[in-house]
Amino acid sequence: MRIAMTYTRLRVEERMLIDAFEDLGADVTPIDLRSVVFNPASLGDWARYDAVFDRSLSLTNTLTSVRILESLGMRCINPLHAIETCADKLATTLALIRTGVPTPEVRVAVESEPGIEAIEQLGYPCVLKPTVGSWGRLVSRINDRDAAESILEHREVLGSVNHSVVYAQEHINKPDRDIRVFVVGGNAIAAIERRSEHWLTNTARGAVAAGMEITPELADLSQRAVAAVGADIAAVDLLECPRRGLLVNEINHSMEFRNSTTTTGVEIHRIVAQHTLDIAQAHASQAAGDGGIHPVERACDAPVSGERAGSAGAPSGEGALA
Amino acid sequence: MSTETITATCPECDATVSFDRAPLNGEIARCTDCSAELEVVSTDPLTLELAPEVEEDWGE
Numbered sequence: 001m002r003i004a005m006t007y008t009r010l011r012v013e014e015r016m017l018i019d020a021f022e023d024l025g026a027d028v029t030p031i032d033l034r035s036v037v038f039n040p041a042s043l044g045d046w047a048r049y050d051a052v053f054d055r056s057l058s059l060t061n062t063l064t065s066v067r068i069l070e071s072l073g074m075r076c077i078n079p080l081h082a083i084e085t086c087a088d089k090l091a092t093t094l095a096l097i098r099t100g101v102p103t104p105e106v107r108v109a110v111e112s113e114p115g116i117e118a119i120e121q122l123g124y125p126c127v128l129k130p131t132v133g134s135w136g137r138l139v140s141r142i143n144d145r146d147a148a149e150s151i152l153e154h155r156e157v158l159g160s161v162n163h164s165v166v167y168a169q170e171h172i173n174k175p176d177r178d179i180r181v182f183v184v185g186g187n188a189i190a191a192i193e194r195r196s197e198h199w200l201t202n203t204a205r206g207a208v209a210a211g212m213e214i215t216p217e218l219a220d221l222s223q224r225a226v227a228a229v230g231a232d233i234a235a236v237d238l239l240e241c242p243r244r245g246l247l248v249n250e251i252n253h254s255m256e257f258r259n260s261t262t263t264t265g266v267e268i269h270r271i272v273a274q275h276t277l278d279i280a281q282a283h284a285s286q287a288a289g290d291g292g293i294h295p296v297e298r299a300c301d302a303p304v305s306g307e308r309a310g311s312a313g314a315p316s317g318e319g320a321l322a
Numbered sequence: 323m324s325t326e327t328i329t330a331t332c333p334e335c336d337a338t339v340s341f342d343r344a345p346l347n348g349e350i351a352r353c354t355d356c357s358a359e360l361e362v363v364s365t366d367p368l369t370l371e372l373a374p375e376v377e378e379d380w381g382e
Contacts (some may be wrong), residue, residue, distance in 0.1 A: 009347040009361065009373075032348045059379040134381020160378070235382065252382035 001280045002027045004043075004049040006065055008034055008056045013260040013269070017055065022318030033061045043072045051075045052278035055254060058086050059132065062254070075283040078253045078278050086253035089167055090131045092229060099228040101221065103248045104239065105170040111318035112152040119148045125171040130163055134252075136202035138163075141171060161260055172239045173248065177201055179238040179246075181214065181222035182255065182268055183231075185275040188219040191268035203259065211264035221246055229253075232279060233272055247251035330368040334358040339370060 003026050007014050010030065012019045021028035029049070033056055046052070052069050054076060056062040057124045064238040066076045078086075085091045096103040099275060109120035119126050119142060126150055128140045155163040178201040191214045196207035203209055222236040236254035239247050257268040328341040337355035345351070349362040349372055359373040 008348060010346050012350075015349075030346055032346070034348070057380045058377065059381065132379070135376070137376075137378075137381075254382050256382055 001051070001206060001224050001277050001284070002029070002049045003276060003280060004029050004031050004046065004052045006031050006036075006054050006056055006060050006062075008032065008061050011057070011256075013256055014055050016261075016269040017053070017273055018260070020086075020267075023270070024273055024275070026277055033058075033065055037063070038065070038068045040068050040071070043069070043074060046072075046074060049074070050284045051077060051276060053077045053276050054083075057271050059083075059134075063087070068300050077279060078231045078233060082229050082234070083253045085229040086231060086234065086251045088131050088251065089129055090165070092251055095228045096225060099224065101225050101228055101248050102244060102246065104172055106243075107166075107168045109166040109168075110164065112156050112166070115150055115152050116145070117170070117309075118166055119168045120145070122168055122170045124148075127169045127171050129167050129169060130159075130260045131165050131167045132162055136200045136205045139200060141199055142168075143304060145216075172241045172249075174239045174241065177207075177216065177240075178249065179212070179240070180237065180260075181218055181236045182234075182257065182260065182266075183222050183226040183236060184233050184268075184271050185278070186223055186227065188222050190214070190260060190264040190268055191218055191222075192260050192263055202257075209263050210261050211260075211266075217246060221248060227252055233275060249277060326349060330362075330370045332356060332358060332360065333370055333372060334360075341368075 003021055003302060005014065005017065005028055007030060018028055018030060034183050046069060052074050053068055054062050066080045067081060070080045085095050090108060093103060093106050105122060107121050109115040109118040124142050125143045130144055140151050142151060146227045152166065176197055177195045178192045180192050181188050191212050192209045193212045194201045194203055194207040194209050199204065201207045221238065225236045226234045229251050231251065231253055233250040236248055237250045239249050241247050262266050328332050328344060332339050332353040332355065334353060335356035337353055339351055339353050339360065341351065345362045345365060345368065347362055347365055351360045353360060360370040361373040363369050363371045
């Protein structure tokens with residue numbers, strides 16, 4: 001199998017994945033997205049790959065590349081719809097609500113004045129989050145109306161247009177930890193707890209990770225959450241609510257795991273690589289049976305030719321097309 | 323595979339930064355002397371720059 005692994009910065013995770021692909025006998029080509037020119041009308045030399053495995057650190061670059069490649073029939077991991085849903089906290093919330101997966105209560109407004117009302121419907125304290133963002137950046141716990149007014153004004157004046165959406169989430173009075181479950185191919189394969197005395201329990205903010213048992217409830221909830229967003233591979237963050245039990249907080253489509261392999265004893269990178277190869281194999285078999293690569297079908301798309309594209313639009317990233 | 327160590331100079335403190343295999347463009351490394359986070363910006367010649375600050379759309 002020939003896998004293109006797109007990236008923008010090559011971190012420990014990407015190195016671990018390259019090694020895992022090579023150990024499994026795959027032909028993996030790391031491609032630095034920052035040096036690529038796409039032709040949206042043609043796969044060009046991308047057609048030599050059986051699948052594209054996205055590991056870009058930049059969401060913008062991920063969305064740009066996967067939109068083009070998937071539209072041209074390339075199987076991308078994760079699929080575009082899953083990335084779009086995971087990347088946007090409101091979209092994730094909607095997917096979880098639609099599928100009955102328990103998640104914290106949320107209120108949404110598009111202006112500051114109803115934003116205060118949204119916050120007060122939940123009560124203090126509550127949590128304000130940018131709908132798009134990661135690693136706990138700009139996530140704020142709002143303890144009273146003064147803080148709410150202040151944060152909303154700052155966001156209105158200093159933030160980008162995306163920050164004008166008020167996404168307020170109920171504050172969960174959790175123990176000093178949250179839980180992350182890694183789900184690959186529909187199966188929960190590993191779980192960690194992230195402990196911190198700070199209310200934010202992102203490891204990017206200094207929380208300490210430790211492996212934990214995957215209980216049947218954790219497995220069930222995290223697998224349902226990943227199914228709700230349609231991801232092949234994802235990490236599900238869960239909170240323990242004293243009243244409602246486990247709640248799915250967020251789902252990450254391009255997970256970090258460098259510390260989780262040692263703390264859980266699970267070779268997450270190897271399982272991820274193997275699942276990617278299985279997907280690529282299935283897609284290649286399907287394409288061979290159908291006589292070519294077909295654009296991914298979505299209900300809103302007009303019919304598109306399934307003919308394999310020509311030779312323009314070559315990837316030219318580091319290590320590409322050697 | 324060659325076991326030869328590949329080296330470059332830390333742009334922050336001038337120390338030698340070693341790679342145990344050929345680095346790729348965009349690879350992140352840390353200087354063991356000054357702890358600066360570095361990025362490979364060229365592989366031929368091997369050149370390092372300080373890794374960029376986290377951007378708004380970076381994440382998982």
